[in-house]
Amino acid sequence: MIVRIGLTGGIAAGKSTVARRLRELGAAVIDYDALARLVVAPGGDGLRRIVDEFGPDALTDDGELNRAWMAAHVFGTHAPAGARERLDAIEHPLIYDEAARAEREAIAAFDRAGAGADNGDGTLVVVHDVPLLAEVIGTIPFRFDHIVTVEAPVDVRIARMMGERGMSREQAEGRIRHQSDEATRRGIADIVVDSTQSIEQMFDIVDRLYVNWTSRKE
Numbered sequence: 001m002i003v004r005i006g007l008t009g010g011i012a013a014g015k016s017t018v019a020r021r022l023r024e025l026g027a028a029v030i031d032y033d034a035l036a037r038l039v040v041a042p043g044g045d046g047l048r049r050i051v052d053e054f055g056p057d058a059l060t061d062d063g064e065l066n067r068a069w070m071a072a073h074v075f076g077t078h079a080p081a082g083a084r085e086r087l088d089a090i091e092h093p094l095i096y097d098e099a100a101r102a103e104r105e106a107i108a109a110f111d112r113a114g115a116g117a118d119n120g121d122g123t124l125v126v127v128h129d130v131p132l133l134a135e136v137i138g139t140i141p142f143r144f145d146h147i148v149t150v151e152a153p154v155d156v157r158i159a160r161m162m163g164e165r166g167m168s169r170e171q172a173e174g175r176i177r178h179q180s181d182e183a184t185r186r187g188i189a190d191i192v193v194d195s196t197q198s199i200e201q202m203f204d205i206v207d208r209l210y211v212n213w214t215s216r217k218e
Contacts, residue, residue: 001123002107003213004142008133008185009150011175012160014195014202018150019129021203025210027125028106030099039094040065049090054083075174084178096141099128123214134180137188146213149189151182152196 005027009015023029039046042063050065051058054073060066074083103126110124128142152160154176161172186192193205 003123003125003145004103005125005127005213006133006142006144006147007127007129007150008131008147008189009193009195010152010154010157010179010182010185011131012157012165012172013150013152014193015129015131015150017195017199018148018193018202018206019127021206022125022127022210025125025207026214027127027210028103028110029127029129030102030106032095032099032128032130035095035098035102036091038098039091046090046094050087053086053090071171075178077170077174092136092139100141103128125210125213132179134185134188146191147189148191148193148209149185150193150195151185152194154182156196 005022007015007019007022007029009018019029019031040050041047047059047065050070054070057069057073058066070087073079074087106126107124128144130136130140133140133147157176158169158172161167161175162169167175191209193202195202
């Protein structure tokens with residue numbers, strides 16, 4: 001049996017911590033941020049199309065995606081109207097194709113290992129870790145048994161981005177501004193995890209969710 005989970009949350013809200021815990025518990029986690037990097041790797045169709053759409057400034061001197069330029073051009077205060085949508089139209093279909101491939105590989109590996117070898121009842125939890133799930137919920141080609149959003153107040157997330165990621169306040173606020181708000185994420189989710197509680201409390205919640213999913217006692 002396959003249980004497919006959609007995992008989302010605001011930037012710097014703690015979603016990656018929850019994803020790591022689910023992976024430790026035995027879930028197959030499909031990281032959409034990693035897939036987004038994969039589809040714009042040098043030599044690929046994604047990067048070529050981005051350069052065609054946005055021009056040579058989208059490339060570094062080494063022929064890689066110029067992430068700083070793209071971030072300013074798409075998320076910055078003076079970003080051109082529609083830039084985010086133009087980038088999404090290139091990247092999203094490629095990311096979905098890679099996610100489908102990763103899911104097929106996870107299921108095949110689970111079957112080869114012997115269904116139920118890890119949790120005893122033949123259930124594989126496949127987690128689609130999608131930062132912008134609320135924005136694409138109507139078009140993403142997957143249907144989820146549950147959607148989990150990990151949340152923290154905006155001021156906490158800004159402080160985390162400034163302290164842990166070296167962003168300026170303007171950069172942090174720009175990233176938040178270009179994501180759905182908390183109410184929208186909560187609106188698509190049936191489970192909310194508060195990441196302002198202690199890590200022990202948060203892991204206890206995640207652990208119990210995983211047991212419920214694999215036992216189907218929901």
